[in-house]
Amino acid sequence: MAKSAPARRPRRPAPELQFGDLWPYDPAPETADPRIRPAYGLFIGGRFVEAESGERFDSINPANERKLTELARGGPVDVDAACRAAAAAFPRWSRLPGAERGKYLFRLARLLQDRAREFAVAETMDNGKPIRETRDFDVPSAAAHFFYHAGWADKLAYLAPGRTVAPLGVVGQVIPWNFPLLMLAWKIAPALAAGNCVVLKPASLTPLTAVKLAELLQEAELPPGVVNIVTGPGATGAHLLAHPLVRKVAFTGSTEVGKVILRSVAGAGKRLTMELGGKAANIVFADAPLDQAVEGIVNGIFFNQGQVCCAGSRLLVQESVAERVVAQLRRRLQVLRVGDPLDKNTDLGAIVSREQRDVIRGYLRAGVAEGAELWQAPFRAPARGFYVAPAVFTGVTQSHRIAREEIFGPVLSVLTFRTVEEAVEKANNTPYGLSAGVWTDKGSLILRLATELRAGVVWANTFNKFDPTSPFGGYKESGFGREGGRHGLLDYCAVT
Amino acid sequence: MPRLPVTKTPKPYVGGAFIRSESGRTRPLHDAAGTFLAHVPLCTRKDLRNAVEAAAKAGPGWARRTAYNRGQILYRLAEMLEARRAEFAAALVRFGARRAAALREVDAATDRLVHYAGWADKYEQLLGGVNPVAGPYFNFTVTEPMGVVGVLAPAAPALLGLISLTAPVIVSGNTAVVLASEPQPYPAILLGELLATSDLPGGVVNLLTGTRADLLPTFATHAHLRGLSAVADAAERRTLDLGAAESVKRVRYTPDAPLATWLGDAAQGLEPIRAFTEAKTTWHPIGA
Numbered sequence: 001m002a003k004s005a006p007a008r009r010p011r012r013p014a015p016e017l018q019f020g021d022l023w024p025y026d027p028a029p030e031t032a033d034p035r036i037r038p039a040y041g042l043f044i045g046g047r048f049v050e051a052e053s054g055e056r057f058d059s060i061n062p063a064n065e066r067k068l069t070e071l072a073r074g075g076p077v078d079v080d081a082a083c084r085a086a087a088a089a090f091p092r093w094s095r096l097p098g099a100e101r102g103k104y105l106f107r108l109a110r111l112l113q114d115r116a117r118e119f120a121v122a123e124t125m126d127n128g129k130p131i132r133e134t135r136d137f138d139v140p141s142a143a144a145h146f147f148y149h150a151g152w153a154d155k156l157a158y159l160a161p162g163r164t165v166a167p168l169g170v171v172g173q174v175i176p177w178n179f180p181l182l183m184l185a186w187k188i189a190p191a192l193a194a195g196n197c198v199v200l201k202p203a204s205l206t207p208l209t210a211v212k213l214a215e216l217l218q219e220a221e222l223p224p225g226v227v228n229i230v231t232g233p234g235a236t237g238a239h240l241l242a243h244p245l246v247r248k249v250a251f252t253g254s255t256e257v258g259k260v261i262l263r264s265v266a267g268a269g270k271r272l273t274m275e276l277g278g279k280a281a282n283i284v285f286a287d288a289p290l291d292q293a294v295e296g297i298v299n300g301i302f303f304n305q306g307q308v309c310c311a312g313s314r315l316l317v318q319e320s321v322a323e324r325v326v327a328q329l330r331r332r333l334q335v336l337r338v339g340d341p342l343d344k345n346t347d348l349g350a351i352v353s354r355e356q357r358d359v360i361r362g363y364l365r366a367g368v369a370e371g372a373e374l375w376q377a378p379f380r381a382p383a384r385g386f387y388v389a390p391a392v393f394t395g396v397t398q399s400h401r402i403a404r405e406e407i408f409g410p411v412l413s414v415l416t417f418r419t420v421e422e423a424v425e426k427a428n429n430t431p432y433g434l435s436a437g438v439w440t441d442k443g444s445l446i447l448r449l450a451t452e453l454r455a456g457v458v459w460a461n462t463f464n465k466f467d468p469t470s471p472f473g474g475y476k477e478s479g480f481g482r483e484g485g486r487h488g489l490l491d492y493c494a495v496t
Numbered sequence: 497m498p499r500l501p502v503t504k505t506p507k508p509y510v511g512g513a514f515i516r517s518e519s520g521r522t523r524p525l526h527d528a529a530g531t532f533l534a535h536v537p538l539c540t541r542k543d544l545r546n547a548v549e550a551a552a553k554a555g556p557g558w559a560r561r562t563a564y565n566r567g568q569i570l571y572r573l574a575e576m577l578e579a580r581r582a583e584f585a586a587a588l589v590r591f592g593a594r595r596a597a598a599l600r601e602v603d604a605a606t607d608r609l610v611h612y613a614g615w616a617d618k619y620e621q622l623l624g625g626v627n628p629v630a631g632p633y634f635n636f637t638v639t640e641p642m643g644v645v646g647v648l649a650p651a652a653p654a655l656l657g658l659i660s661l662t663a664p665v666i667v668s669g670n671t672a673v674v675l676a677s678e679p680q681p682y683p684a685i686l687l688g689e690l691l692a693t694s695d696l697p698g699g700v701v702n703l704l705t706g707t708r709a710d711l712l713p714t715f716a717t718h719a720h721l722r723g724l725s726a727v728a729d730a731a732e733r734r735t736l737d738l739g740a741a742e743s744v745k746r747v748r749y750t751p752d753a754p755l756a757t758w759l760g761d762a763a764q765g766l767e768p769i770r771a772f773t774e775a776k777t778t779w780h781p782i783g784a
Contacts, residue, residue, distance in 0.1 A: 088746050096688075106769070140528075144630065147563065160766070160767070161622075161767075163765065163766075163767070226731075255744065259742065259744065259746065261740030262737070262740070262744070263737075263738055265737070265743045266733075266734050266737030266738040267730060267731075267733045267734030267737050267738075269733070269749075270735075274744065276744065347750070431743075433546075446780065450776070450778045455776070456774065456775065456776055456777065457501070457776070457777050457778075458777070458778045458779070459779045460774065460778060460779060460780040461781055462633065462779055462780070462781050463629070463779060465633060465779050467627065467629035467630055467631070467635065469627040469628050469629055469630075469635075470627045470629050470635050470777055470779070471627070471637050471775050471777050472777070473775070475776075476722070476743075476744065477744045477773050478744075479741065479744060480744065480746050482775050483635065485627055486625070487637065487775050490770075491758070495767050496762070
């Protein structure tokens with residue numbers, strides 16, 4: 001017997017309520033005390049010390065341009081002292097039974113969890129990113145990295161079966177300003193688990209959570225010299241990575257600076273991990289679940305105001321759905337909230353610095369000048385602080401600067417394609433190869449693209465996901481080495 | 497009257513063909529006794545660039561072969577080397593090796609090919625894996641070849657050194673442009689003849705002869721070479737590192753060492769394979 005088809009109602013577009021700014025949200029500020037001291041020294045040999053020069057520099061809150069604290073301006077002499085402290089700590093630390101080393105890392109993970117709210121607020125004030133991100137992502141992920149690597153410390157022999165695994169010695173690490181605490185955890189946790197000692201230089205724009213973490217190192221009673229933190233300008237980082245005691249260089253930052261560092265350590269025989277820039281393609285096929293894809297596109301480029309090396313800054317959308325995707329995207333962006341990073345309802349906070357905001361503005365002008373069409377969500381900029389409204393460029397071609405260069409801001413370039421081959425060709429047409437995104441309902445197509453895209457991380461029907469167990473790192477000029485998982489840990493070990 | 501033997505013109509093996517250097521430059525090669533043997537081409541930067549092009553062309557097809565197939569092809573190389581054991585050993589002896597050492601080197605080179613042939617369908621399970629991320633995602637890491645890799649073989653052992661560096665590069669699907677031992681290029685010439693009659697597709701291994709001073713800077717800076725596997729002295733390392741920085745090239749050095757070290761188990765294994773693979777991690781949500 002034939003089943004009767006259920007009665008069908010003609011499809012109507014879902015009704016949509018747009019209130020504009022009729023009823024504004026009440027402010028919902030996060031009020032936890034960030035416990036910021038008026039000044040911080042360098043953390044060398046387990047103690048806070050002043051820079052040899054006695055100089056200091058300010059860290060400001062990019063959301064309101066107010067001074068947060070001041071920090072010691074470390075220079076070559078301080079770098080040397082820190083490297084010596086690390087080298088002095090190395091013999092004991094590396095010979096400590098792995099289980100004991102691991103317990104220090106477990107302690108750090110727990111201490112960070114205990115003070116998570118405080119760290120989240122401090123990070124938001126120093127960097128400008130929304131409290132929602134620091135609270136739900138940066139700080140918990142940082143703790144997770146310590147927890148994950150803690151468990152490796154007594155299992156290093158399983159990393160390379162049939163071979164001997166040993167620590168390298170003193171590791172010099174320079175990290176960027178976009179995920180200050182998380183990058184610190186990505187760097188320090190595997191280095192210590194493998195038995196190395198560390199000298200780390202945080203970004204000069206965002207040193208706060210690094211020096212706060214030094215307090216945790218003291219609370220954890222980590223042996224003096226195992227981790228040393230030297231704040232200061234970029235030149236101090238260059239001194240650190242070139243220091244003769246440093247046997248391993250781990251750098252996260254731009255490809256441009258990465259190349260300068262590579263040249264500066266040429267011939268020195270140091271082990272290297274370079275996490276450099278990216279210009280990720282986020283590819284949307286016509287059969288993709290478009291609502292989810294739009295959320296993924298938004299998350300891909302506007303997470304952390306787009307100041308992410310793996311940001312999905314090039315949207316490649318199949319021609320047949322391009323108009324619809326762009327329309328949906330614009331509607332979604334109109335309800336993104338840009339403003340006070342400490343407000344729990346804020347989606348996009350402040351850009352890290354005046355300079356970076358001006359760089360982004362420069363790219364907005366360049367995009368328009370080269371003939372692409374700019375659309376920005378309407379927003380009222382706060383009186384002070386560095387803000388950029390979410391921007392979408394359409395009519396972008398591959399030769400445009402906004403489609404080639406890493407912008408590091410909330411700027412999305414939309415390009416279209418017709419065939420799978422064209423999508424792959426366009427996606428791979430860049431010297432970078434850090435990450436890529438694919439949106440489609442077709443499993444075999446996902447696996448094909450996952451194979452053909454030249455990128456270290458491929459997100460299929462998702463974007464910007466990270467985990468301590470999941471190796472992260474690039475192809476081509478996005479760098480080499482991995483962070484996270486067994487792969488990342490091996491990069492901190494000598495295998496013989 | 498004794499028959500006049502036919503002498504051979506040595507030709508580097510590039511892109512599946514035997515070439516003379518585009519420059520027409522050669523240098524006379526003398527054996528250990530000082531007897532003239534032949535003129536060996538001095539390949540130039542242009543030859544190197546052509547070789548990279550050939551390697552790039554061969555790359556996708558080689559990488560798409562199944563691991564099983566790549567393993568069998570490497571094993572086939574070992575079979576052919578074994579069959580020409582006496583010829584290779586004689587070549588090494590002619591350039592100064594003692595007979596016993598020459599045989600040990602050829603045998604070790606053969607065994608090294610067998611070693612890496614066996615790796616072809618195994619390294620992936622050791623280097624890749626499924627990652628237990630804290631969320632509803634299927635997350636896995638696989639290895640991929642980097643593309644074209646430059647190999648700078650040591651002066652000695654001329655055969656075993658070259659094979660020890662090249663085999664782990666190609667086993668994962670990379671293609672290689674190799675600069676043979678400068679003082680002893682002849683084993684590489686012979687090896688080219690062996691490769692030409694093997695099942696290895698043309699362009700997967702490209703063998704150049706010439707001087708390091710001429711070619712090293714181009715190996716360092718050529719942007720299509722994604723990696724370098726080299727035995728190099730301190731000054732050469734600096735040149736290579738500086739050039740590699742421009743295109744963020746992966747560089748792996750193997751220390752210069754006596755034959756005994758190259759013969760040992762530590763001269764082979766998973767690490768040389770890992771060094772010339774990229775780890776690619778893919779995420780996908782689990783759910784409807």
